[in-house]
Amino acid sequence: MEIKVVRNILEANDRIAAQNRDLFTEKGIYVLNLMGSPGAGKTSLLERTLEHLKKRRKIAVIEGDIETSRDAERIAHFNIPIVQINTGGACHLDGNMVRGSLAELSLDHLDLLIVENVGNLVCPAEFQFGENDRAMILSVTEGDDKPMKYPLMFQVSSVLLLNKVDLIPYLDFDMERFQADALKVNPKLQIMAVSCKTGEGLNAWFGWIEGQLA
């Protein structure tokens, strides 16, 4: 039966994710899984985060993309270790892909590993790879109806960064409805309204990461 096959794949993934998690714990590395639709602002958030944290913490990045290494190139000037995973068609990262990429990183003396997942509001939410937290980023341009229509990513995330709030004056975006729906789906979700373009609201995000690292 098809459902059984899917379940087995997820179980196999969870086993590898647990092994990764043990390794990260042993090395004292906090691992963040950054998820969201294409164009939501994952790489922009990463740039802002690296600008802020680079001098205080030892950071490495894993970039997940179906093809190209454009995102990795965008952050290459930060001069930190970066591994690019090209999934070759797969719409999410999984435990095995991340496991395979760890050989390219020196895990000793690392504080923070940020993994930018493949741009997709659906599938990445189903596959853990051993991370400590999942953060999702959603652009206001995607619409205020997303928590109810795509609930899983909202459910599994610790933080939701609502990005591009500088565009709200030009959109029909009902912030109250959005926040109410997001919290209905996940009452523990921390929602931060930000603009990676103007910098608005990012201090809350930096504070949150520092808190997780501490």
Added chain:
Amino acid sequence: MEIKVVRNILEANDRIAAQNRDLFTEKGIYVLNLMGSPGAGKTSLLERTLEHLKKRRKIAVIEGDIETSRDAERIAHFNIPIVQINTGGACHLDGNMVRGSLAELSLDHLDLLIVENVGNLVCPAEFQFGENDRAMILSVTEGDDKPMKYPLMFQVSSVLLLNKVDLIPYLDFDMERFQADALKVNPKLQIMAVSCKTGEGLNAWFGWIEGQLA
């Protein structure tokens, strides 16, 4: 008007897609698969298209969503046959899901069946269900780098509707680069710059559909 909800178990099945195609051909129905990220504007485009074509053609709609029937409710006032498929977690429609939903539609005397796929820039491109053409809609807010990073949907689509062009003044969107990249990925792709909000550019789209129906 009552919206029919059909729940399906995912079962990738190209054979069923071919059977669907035979059935559509036999009934003389032109079938369009509308794909794009969450929030790209699929339902808005559908609304505009129904406004324009409803009096001239017999149209039915299949709405694909992971959960909810919100999109179906948005177009219920058009008083045309609508079937809602809830994929129950699956990130795309496939031949079997569409096949299962056809029992809810009267296929005789139908000119056009528009299928709004699950919001996702990746997976829907991999699964046909017997459609004549695939049209993708991408919002300028998703960024000008998408053709190279998510090439498959661009490759399999006949038409690309670049939506929300009214927001370009507030974004860093390089139209020349975008068009060049999209055509590099698919030299036959017909690109139409539109705004479902203002109506800009939609006549080209209506003309294209009329041409396919003729």
